[in-house]
Structures are given as structure tokens and as C-alpha cells.
Amino acid sequence: MNKLLIFLLALLTTGLAQATEHTENRQFIKEQLRLDRQRFQSLQTPDFLKQARPVTLQDQSFIDAQAQQLRQSMQPGERPVDAALVFVSFSMPPDELKQRVQDAAVLNIPVVIRGMVNGDMRATANAVAGLVKESNTGGVQIDPTTFRKYNITAVPVLIVACGNQGDKVDRLQGDLTLHQALKRVAEEGDCAQTAKSLLGEETE
Template sequence: MNTPLITALTFSAALLCTLSVRAAEQPTVSGDDMAYMKQQQRDLALFKSQLQGMNITLPDAQQGRVAQMQNEISASQAQDNSASRTTPKAVYFVSLSIPEEGLLPMLQDARHFGIPATLRGLLDNDFRKTASAIFELSKKDKQAGVQIDPTLYEQYGIKAVPALVVTCGNRFDVLYGSLPVKQALEEVKQRGDCATTAVQILKDAEGGR
């Protein structure tokens, strides 16, 4: 959608909002003013209906600026998240390249144990492809969700997926492979440095049933 259309739509909506407030504050509104407001409402409704379903391609310069802004926002969010977040008890690392029939059970399994599923980045470095893939997953499972955080991959040195990380202070355990989450937690419980955390996650999941 190009800038003039966005500006026109925003301006029209703001104008209608202003007029509505003024009409509410003033006990008397002239017939001409009321007719004008109604006409503006009809024009805005028509304008919005004309925009629906339209696929307007931005000029290359504008498209490049949009992509640059998206990258800047993503980088800023990653820095903010890294600075302010607390260390999670566990993180489940996945990829949208995993076939859907395998990925959906993984997401459900991680969700059962309250463990966030995390991607390294965008699918093919394309925001629309990523959003489309997540939307397709949500059609099969409305609660399906993933977060994108490349800093966690670097922090725990994750080189392959799926992988489960269980943390405890400055230490952590990493298990690679498509083991059920419960089995992976049991492995940490038996032999990991962060056995106490694994026990707590298992206990919390059992209590939430």
C-alpha cells in the first residue's frame, strides 16, 4: 500500500474521530455539519472497501526503506530483549524447515512443559514467508507459537535443531535430537548439571494436568 493512500486513510479516520468528539461535546449540531459528517463516513467506508483485496507494489526505493526499517526494528528488539530478559529455565530450539507433521507435535510437547519454542531467524530471511508458515501451523493448532531470538542460539552454542537447553544459574545442559521433551528432561534429571531445574519443570507440568 503506497504512502498517499495510507495518509489519506489516516487523515480521513482522524477527521471523523475529531468530528464525532465535537458532536458529542456540542448539544446542537447544524444540519449541514451532520450531513457533512455522514458524507465523510460514507466516503471513508467506500475508500476502505476499495482497498480490500488490493495488492499494491511499492516502488523499489520505498520497498528498500521498509526492509531497512524492519531490520532496524528487529535488531533493536533483539538488543532490548537481551538486556532485559531473565534466564529461562529451559528453551526448545526448532526450525520452520522441520516438516509440519514433526514440528507441530514438538511445539505441543514444549508448550505442555511451559518451555518456549525458539527460532534462529526468519524463514529464508523473509518476513512474509515466516508469517505465512506460522499461520499455516496455527490453522492446525491455534495455540502453536514460536519466538525468534538468534541471541539464544549464540548464548548456548546451538548448532542443530531440535535441541533442548535446561539452565541453572550460569550452567546449562544441551540435548540434541527429536526426543520427547519429558524424556529429555528425565535425561537431565539423571545425569545433567541442571537436574534440579529439570525436576522442577517436570513437577510443574505434572501439577498442571
């Protein structure tokens, strides 16, 4: 009888120990989940970035004008062959992209992007406005057809075309500034005269 009681007490003690261990494990897991949630929340967008900043009437008018220009650039139809084009993307570093747009505006060279930001015209117009608002010069055209025509797969790229319907093409890609790229075409390219004209240099 005593042996039976001892066995039952031992069994009960073991059960209580296992239950206690199970409870502690559950508490440990809950605590880890709570800490994980806190760490995740700390990675979320700060509140000051979530707050929508009011758009002034002047800014809205500027954005609307950019959107209209983008729509016009997307209209189908025959267009004359441009003497030069600068191909860029919004994936480029912002400062570099802004500088290229400004340099192209000074030289009156169109800047081309493949498509809209996230497929949204308003987002694209906002992005363009951010590029040109300080200088109030320049802009971009949306023209995937021209990207395909010149087989543009990486940016930035400068295309200088000349000859009958632009059948001669000089292409420069990489970290050269727009002025440096045009100077190289003027010195070595098939379209040297076109590049010199764009640079405002005397041509033969």
C-alpha cells in the same frame, strides 16, 4: 563431353543428398527440442498449486497476531534467563516441528528459531500460523543471539539452564521427545531440579 555431364550430374545429386540430409537433421533437432519443452512443462508446478487460496478474515487476524509476536521477540534489550529453551528450524519435518512446538507449549517452554523464512516476516508468520493454528497454542521466537550464545549448529536441541544467571547448562540434541529429554535431565543433569519443576514433579 559425356564425361563432363556425368560428373556434373553426380555433383548435383551429391549436393541434393547433402541438402536433404541437412534438412532432415534440422527437423530432427527441432522435434527433440519440442519434446524437451514438453517434458520440462510437465515438471512445472501444477495449476492447482499456483492458484492463490483466499485468506479469511479470521486467518488474517491470526497471521497478524503471529507477526506481532515475532516482532516483539526480535526487540533488543535485557531478558531474564529462561529455565529451558527448545531450538528448532523450519527445515525440520513439518509433523515433527509441529509436535515439538505443541509439546513446548504444554510445558511452557519457549521455542526459538534462528531467523525468518526467506528473510520475510509475513512468510514467517504464515509458517508459524500453520504450526499452531490447530491447537491454538504455542509459537516461536526469532533469536539468533541465543543460537550463538549456546552455539546451536543443528536442531532440535533442548537447553535447560540453572544456577547463577543460567551458568549451568544441560544440553540434549537428537530424536528424543521433549518429555524424554527433560526426564533424562531430571535423572542425570546438573539442572535436575529445574527439569523436575518443568515436568511438574516434586523437587527436594
